Amino acid sequence: MSDRIHTLKVLDMVPHETATIKNRFYELRLEPPGWSNWSPGQFAMLRPAAWGGEQTWSKPISICSVNDKGLVFFFQVSGHGTRRLAQVRPGDDMIVVGPLGSKFAVYPDRPTLMLAGGMGLAPFVGYSEAHPNPGNLKLLFGHRLPLECYLYPACACKLGERTCRHENMNDEESFMAVLEENIAALAPVNGLALACGPGHFLRKVQEFSLKHGVDAQVSLESRMACGIGACLGCVVKPLLDEATGKNRSSKPQPKSMHQDMPAPVCACGPVFWVDSFKF
């Protein structure tokens, strides 16, 4: 058996809901995987052992946190697969392939702004738990639904945080202004921005970070079949420098990001430096 494939018992499946929003957001806790090599930003492919050939793909889910109490994921029901995933119960077996992919950078001495959009809060729970200098962390959380739907309390403790709920287009505009203001404020202090959330949110993070010269990483979401860089279903376009033929980003990159070929998000990402790829 590979060191990356585990069959773990489900400990809990806790719905996060309000009186009117039900059956959409779930916190899944599995027994501890005994990983020594996990880093925040990575993901795992989840597949209940009871699933047969009728469900084709395992589900790629961002790892929320790992500790001696368990391996925690947070997911939203967004289709047939996640609807079925939400039906697992304590005691069921879950096949976990992971940890997979790249991780968020950790610079203990640099002010670090975590930018989370909705479900994008998940990896920052583990990031803030593992960070050696949490005093340097700040969270900006944009969300459409009430805070009770998310894992907000698990992430917000001890952090300088700000939440922005946007329920309509006007809220969205004002949130984007707050987003730019917060990213711009990192430039004079050599800060770092990390983001996870929906595509349009990440595009804005990329735009504002490049505009203000701020180091930033985003975690991309993509449809994945294999999760290990073989099927090439989830790919991103590397940004290459015409003169050198190498990736434009000065940050360390996987080999595939230096080549003029689509690079798999699962194997080269999901976390990318914003100056290394094109949306």
Place this chain on the structure above:
Amino acid sequence: MDDNKMQMTIPLKSGDLVLKNPVLTASGTFGYGVEFSRYGDLTGLGGIVTKGLSLKPMKGNPQPRIVETAAGMLNAIGLQNWGVEGFLENYLPKLPLEQLPVIVNIYAHSPEDFSSLAARLSNVPGIAALEVNISCPNVACGGLLFGQDPKMAFEVTRAVKQASGNLPVMVKLSPNVTSITEIALACEEGGADMLSCINTLTGMAVDLKGRRPALANVVGGLSGPAIKPVALRCVWQVANAVKIPVIGIGGVYCADDILEFLLVGAYAVQVGTANFHRPNKAFELPAELEARMKKLKIENLQSFRGTLQIPDIKSWDEM
């Protein structure tokens, strides 16, 4: 159980191809093989078929390239690959060639390019056979697919065969035809040593809310357990029509699926979309097959192959 009971000997003009078991992996679902080496022992497989290679690197289609469907998936990757030289330099040397039959899948847009690819690979040590993807457009014939026209299927098979020296040539048939046996016979006449079938079925999915196709390429290839009945029918028809060996592909997920393909005449199977269920899936199948043979009292696969019995009842009145 005696290891030889799982062994399949595929009779070829150039000499037998011996597989330790009938579990191969399908092109496009198993990368170049090395991506999966962390998840199991490659040498435990009957063999692998690499991702399709073109003469030059290809970037493939825009995103989205894949969509999940009921008991399957659609893909329109567009044959992204590093090209034949990239494969020979960076991937082939990493494979355990002495213990693992490696079949190289090739793809081109003209018989000439197919011929060049075959010639380049013909003298490379360690390659067990070529698999020719004829589900691709012939640019000289207005984009008509090689695999949908018997004359073009014959031509491309002959071109590859003439350029490949002693390397066995397997042609991968498309199910998107009126008569798959007509194409199979054309490939046999063109000199094919083996046939594999089926490639994916052309399909489509839409995003209802966005009123868009689910794939950037609009249409894609359907694979997975959903297509197994079509694949079984094709393998059965082709195996009964030609004299050369046939390899089954299409929705293989468990040991029973393998036995079903062998029963209708296949010498081996290729496991494709099941590799996306979890990356160790194919590695588990030989042991699962062995256990299933014991349960079903199948003594060896070679003699089990092609033993489908069709009741001799021709009409309702004979019942």
